[in-house]
Amino acid sequence: MKLTRATIPVLVLLGFAGGFFVPRLWQDFQSGQQELNLPLRDIAVPEGGVVSDSFSLQLFHAVLQSGEQNPMVAPLPLTDLLLHLQQASAGTTRKELENLRLSTGADLQSVPAHYGCTLAVSDDLPTGTVNPRLITRLPLKSSLPLSLSLFNGMICQAADNPDGQMVDSTSLNADTRLLAAAAIGFTAQWQYPFQPGDTDNKADFYNADGGIPQVEMMHLRAPLRYARAADGSWEAAALFFKPQGKGTPLAFIAILPAGNAREFGIALTPAQLSEIRTALVQAEPTDTSLAMPRISRNTPTRDFADLFRRMGAGAMFDPAKADFSPITPAKLKLDALLDKETIHLAETGTRHTPDGTVSQGLQKLTLDKPFIWLVADLTSPMPPHFMGLEENR
DSSP: OOOEEEOOOOOOOTTOTTOSOOOEEEEOTTTOOEEEEOOOOOOOOOTTOOOOOHHHHHHHHHHHHTTOSSOEEOHHHHHHHHHHHHHTOOHHHHHHHHHTOOOOOSOOOOSSEEEEEEEEEETTSOOOSSOGGGEEEEOTTTOHHHHHHHHHHHHHHHTTOTTOOOOOTTTSSTTOOEEEEEEEEEOOOBSSOOOGGGOEEEEEOOOTTSOOOEEEEEEEEEEEEEEEOTTSSEEEEEEEBOOOSSSOOEEEEEEEESSOHHHHHHHOOHHHHHHHHHHHHHSOOEEEEEEEEOEEEEOOOEEOHHHHHHTTOOGGGOTTTOOOTTTOSSOOOOOEEEEEEEEEEOOOOOOOOOOSOOOTTOEEEEOOSOEEEEEEESSOOSOOSEEEEEOOO
């Protein structure tokens, strides 16, 4: 039986009696036109402060140090997958996974973000003591085509991509004994949508390598949370997605460093990230003019075995050290740890946009050079759904 965790979007009906959300009339900036809109929840710094997950930053650092351009990683599903591996392992293998200090925080927010993770094991191996819900037994030796169909259907369905393909016979075949995989897909409605007609399709983006390509730059004017470091080393903004269920809605967090963004990301500590998030939580929504490029990524299936070896969790891939005795008494190692991520952040609405008149106190933020971004709950210690660096267009 597969083990997946997927958040299921729910419809929010404005004005529905007994509903969770109460429409609020708000004054549109320049036009004076009142319109119904979903309110932002009152957000406060939680007792004990904002805590940023250390494993997520370790993972982000490892991806940044790999040299990959426009790197992106999804800490949330990978955390869940590694927790499954931790439960399914013993000895040095389990100890190394425990040393990653994986978060087991609060429940996920109910947002339109879908992910799945599973441990696939050949069904010809004897069973062990681990909870069978953690693993999917596949007839790899007797029916490889069926195994591929079952695996791809299961993991891609959970990641909201039912017609996708995560693995083929090069990564899942008759020689496979144990395979770990996580996949995530994310699309969501902005709390304050970008209007398609305001997008500049030929805007300059100042690359880290000195190039100046033209990009599709979205524009928005709305009450956003904006913060800036006292020493000017960074500025940041939080754009919320529409609430879907209880709890704080997820936010897109953009961090624009004053210096090199990749170096800033590699040096970023949990305390520093918590400081940025705290500043955004405490900031009052401010009349903000924001410009940011569209973000649309569909990564190929990646094997993160080398990445986790660099992070000190390599025993699970070593035939001499791997210990998965809770799954089976047979000796086996993890053949691969696969990851696939999809995110699409673009214009999603046609709300009235104020005219170009500059009002007193208008804050401007233009993301036309490398910046760090997250999709995360602004206050929760849970791992972010995504962390990325927008660097080379």
